Amino acid sequence: MDPTVAALLKDxxxxxxxxxxxxxxxxxxxxxxxxxxxxxxxxxxxxxxxxQGLEPYSTWMKGPPEALVKPFNAKSIQILxxxxxxxxxxxxxxxxxxxxxxxxxxx
Numbered sequence: 099m100d101p102t103v104a105a106l107l108k109d110x111x112x113x114x115x116x117x118x119x120x121x122x123x124x125x126x127x128x129x130x131x132x133x134x135x136x137x138x139x140x141x142x143x144x145x146x147x148x149x150q151g152l153e154p155y156s157t158w159m160k161g162p163p164e165a166l167v168k169p170f171n172a173k174s175i176q177i178l179x180x181x182x183x184x185x186x187x188x189x190x191x192x193x194x195x196x197x198x199x200x201x202x203x204x205x
Contacts, residue, residue, distance in 0.1 A: 099188035100181035120175035123190070127170055132163035140169075 099107075113119040135141050135148075135158070148155035158167045 099177070099179055100185040101179055101183050102181075102186050103188045104179045106186070116177040116179075117172075119177060121172045123175055124168065124170045124172035127190075128166040128168055130163060131158045131161055131165045131167050134167055134169050135159060 107113045107119060113122065135145060144155045145159065148159035150156075154167070158165070
């Protein structure tokens with residue numbers, strides 16, 4: 099998010115730290131299970147976990163499509179403040195970036 103948005107969230111909404119905002123998002127953002135698994139990026143990562151029986155993904159997938167789920171974990175939310183103080187729009191996405199580990203040399 100732009101520094102302008104970060105300042106608004108801090109000054110107007112009372113989030114003193116990025117960690118506080120991450121915790122709030124994790125506790126308050128809800129999506130329907132259908133919407134969660136209907137996202138192609140999310141389905142690529144989470145559906146395979148659900149099929150393996152891993153929680154909470156398995157329960158979310160087995161439940162009714164209209165059931166509300168809390169898809170975010172505060173530790174996995176990364177908040178970036180960048181820009182030139184000119185853009186007051188921002189967005190949240192469920193893209194995930196993880197570290198790649200080589201298991202075989204490419205030759």
